[in-house]
Amino acid sequence: MSREHPTTSREQQILDAALSLFAERSFDGVGVDAIAAKVGVTGSAIYRYFSSKDEILAAAFQQLTDHLLVRLGDPLDDPRAELARLIDVYVDVTLANPEMTTVWNREQPALSQAYQRSLARRQRLYTDRWTAAVSKVYPGHSHAKVAATVRAVQSLAMSDILRPASVRRLDDLADLLKSMMTQALEALAKSPA
Numbered sequence: 001m002s003r004e005h006p007t008t009s010r011e012q013q014i015l016d017a018a019l020s021l022f023a024e025r026s027f028d029g030v031g032v033d034a035i036a037a038k039v040g041v042t043g044s045a046i047y048r049y050f051s052s053k054d055e056i057l058a059a060a061f062q063q064l065t066d067h068l069l070v071r072l073g074d075p076l077d078d079p080r081a082e083l084a085r086l087i088d089v090y091v092d093v094t095l096a097n098p099e100m101t102t103v104w105n106r107e108q109p110a111l112s113q114a115y116q117r118s119l120a121r122r123q124r125l126y127t128d129r130w131t132a133a134v135s136k137v138y139p140g141h142s143h144a145k146v147a148a149t150v151r152a153v154q155s156l157a158m159s160d161i162l163r164p165a166s167v168r169r170l171d172d173l174a175d176l177l178k179s180m181m182t183q184a185l186e187a188l189a190k191s192p193a
Contacts, residue, residue, distance in 0.1 A: 011049045013039050015063065018056045023099040027057060027110040057107060058115035064100050065122045068093055075129060079136035083185070086130055087153075091177045094157045095169075101161040130154075134185065140193030149188055153181045 017038035021030040032053055033043040050056045071089045076082040094101050111119065130150045131143065138146075157177050160169065170176065 008049070010039075010041075011059075014046060014049055014056060015060050018053075019060055019099045019103055022057070022107060023102040027053070027103070027107045054110075054112050054115060057103075058111055058119065060100065061104065061108070061111070061119050062122060064093070064097065064104065065119070065126060068126055072126075072129065075132075079133045082129070083133040083137055084182070086133060087157075087178050087181045090154060091157045091174050091181070094161060095174055095177075098161045101158050105158060105162065134188070138185070138188035141188055141191070142193075145191075146188075149185065153184050156181050156184060 014035060018030070018035045021034055021038060030053070031043075032046050035053070035056070036043040036046050039046075046056075050059065068089060071093060072085065076085060108116070108119070127147075127150065131146050134146050134150060135141070135143075141149075160173060160177070
């Protein structure tokens with residue numbers, strides 16, 4: 001189900017509570033009643049906003065994808081500038097949303113087929129920008145190689161999020177990750193097409 005309207009504050013409270021619980025316990029380890037308790041409503045009240053726990057997860061993923069697309073704005077004409085912007089936004093959004101990043105990495109397979117298809121269509125709007133920019137900056141590589149490179153580079157941004165929250169993060173982590181991602185992409189320049 002596609003959610004075309006902006007979330008209400010109650011819907012956002014439900015999404016935030018669910019993400020926190022999903023990150024802590026996993027999607028399968030959390031019931032609607034636990035989400036409701038965290039929000040301070042009854043379990044049946046959740047169903048006024050979402051048809052299922054699956055829809056809550058799908059709405060959270062859609063919200064993140066939409067946030068990334070809005071932050072990116074229109075594609076830039078210069079592919080190197082576009083790639084730099086893609087990296088900047090990806091790192092900034094990833095580090096600003098540790099619970100969402102954890103849930104994103106771990107719970108996508110938990111979505112039903114219908115929600116997975118919808119999410120995949122929305123993700124393509126974003127991932128196509130990455131593959132187009134990388135292909136222009138490092139021409140001659142197959143789509144499969146470019147896509148694998150993009151996934152690997154994106155995983156660098158998420159790598160630090162997956163460690164325990166009790167471990168202090170570096171003050172310059174964003175800059176470090178952006179530099180590492182940029183340098184990792186350079187492997188394509190040295191790789192045969």
